[in-house]
Amino acid sequence: MAAIALSKIPLAALKKDLRVYFGEICSSHLSEALAAAVGRRTHASLLAELAGFQSDPPIVLLDDDLFCRRITEFGYVADDDFTFEYFRDAGLISTICPRGYDIVYTDDRGKAWRNLIVCAVNAGIEQKHFSLRPDDDRWPGDAREGFTYDFTLPGDLPARAYVRSIGQGELAIHAAVKPTGRSLSSYNAGFSAGEVFATGWLERKNGAWLQTTSDLSCRRALLPVMANLEVEPLGYGDHGRVIP
Numbered sequence: 001m002a003a004i005a006l007s008k009i010p011l012a013a014l015k016k017d018l019r020v021y022f023g024e025i026c027s028s029h030l031s032e033a034l035a036a037a038v039g040r041r042t043h044a045s046l047l048a049e050l051a052g053f054q055s056d057p058p059i060v061l062l063d064d065d066l067f068c069r070r071i072t073e074f075g076y077v078a079d080d081d082f083t084f085e086y087f088r089d090a091g092l093i094s095t096i097c098p099r100g101y102d103i104v105y106t107d108d109r110g111k112a113w114r115n116l117i118v119c120a121v122n123a124g125i126e127q128k129h130f131s132l133r134p135d136d137d138r139w140p141g142d143a144r145e146g147f148t149y150d151f152t153l154p155g156d157l158p159a160r161a162y163v164r165s166i167g168q169g170e171l172a173i174h175a176a177v178k179p180t181g182r183s184l185s186s187y188n189a190g191f192s193a194g195e196v197f198a199t200g201w202l203e204r205k206n207g208a209w210l211q212t213t214s215d216l217s218c219r220r221a222l223l224p225v226m227a228n229l230e231v232e233p234l235g236y237g238d239h240g241r242v243i244p
Contacts, residue, residue, distance in 0.1 A: 001064055002084040002092040003132070003208060003235040006038065007057040008050055013090045021086070022071075029074045037067035037084070058125075059093065059132045059208070059235035093132065094207035095233075097240025103212050105239070112226035113216040114238055116153075117200040120161035120175035121210070122234045123151030132208040132235050134169030146172075146185055153177065154229050160184060160194070169205035170243075174198070177222065190217040196226055201242065209237030 004010050011034070018030050025033075031043040038060050040046040050057075068078035088094055097103075105111045124130050129139045129149055139147035146164030153159050160179035164172045174184055176194030183189035189197055196218045201211040210233075218226060 001061045001095055001237075002088065003059050003061050003095055004038070004084075004092050005057040005059050006046075006050060006053050010091045011050075014084075014087055014092065017087050017090045022076075025071065025074075025076055029071070029076070032074075033067050033070040036070040037062045037064070039063070039066075056128075056131075061095065061233070061235055062092070093235070095209055095235075095237035096207070097203070097209045097211075097237065100209070100212070100237075100240040103239040103241070108223050108227035109214070109216055109218070111228075112196070112218055112223055113198050113200070113214070114210075114212075115226055115229040115231055116159070116175050116177065116196060116198045116216075117173055117210055118231050118233050118238055119151065119153055119159065119229070120173055121202055121236070122231065123159075124149065124161060124163055124173075125234050127151070129163060130171065132204055134204045135165070136204075137165050137171075139163070148184060150179075154231065155225070157225075166201070169203075171202040171204065173200050173202055177226070187215075191219075195219045196222055202236070203240060203243075207237070208235060209240040211242045212239045213242060 035043040035046040062084040064083050068082055072078050105114045127149055130137050137143040143165035146162055148162050150160050157177055159177045162174040162184045166172050175198050176184055177196035179194040183192040187199055199215040200213050203209050203211055
């Protein structure tokens with residue numbers, strides 16, 4: 001999946017390229033399928049939302065499967081190989097790390113790391129401390145000094161995150177569950193920061209995705225809780241290689 005800013009100009013650019021790619025599909029059906037891809041029921045409901053996003057449009061994932069499903073509902077044959085990643089020239093944001101195809105979260109530790117870092121990044125985006133645009137860091141003070149913010153995990157678990165710009169559009173993310181208020185900015189804080197502690201990086205220059213690590217400290221009782229959280233990233237990919 002790729003991501004797009006919910007704004008008239010990027011949506012129009014994508015629609016133009018889709019009309020070329022799907023020459024046999026009428027314009028109105030493409031509009032409805034595109035609305036489905038960004039999680040809206042109809043094109044009309046999408047248009048109604050856009051006016052409120054003019055100053056700071058959110059970046060959302062384009063769901064390939066929802067798009068193709070809507071196309072088939074109109075009686076067309078879907079392209080099994082279709083992906084919005086084909087349309088990056090239309091201003092879309094790639095969410096696929098070119099070297100991260102083999103990364104899969106299969107065990108509880110990997111899932112717990114993924115879920116905590118996704119929750120931390122989502123909270124930072126929702127609280128408008130940063131966006132997925134390169135160098136769009138909005139917290140007060142020097143971006144290199146970092147910033148701490150609180151959020152709540154599903155199940156009402158208290159959590160805290162620390163974010164810092166490390167250059168080239170990239171962010172370092174530290175997150176702790178049941179935070180102690182100590183050591184969160186330290187890369188190796190471990191349990192001194194909380195009952196669960198994880199670190200990772202968010203790529204924003206060449207696309208938008210997490211750089212996957214194994215940097216997780218987690219109390220045994222909380223491991224299945226963290227591994228079973230249900231959370232989806234807000235406009236970015238949830239796995240990728242660490243840049244050496």
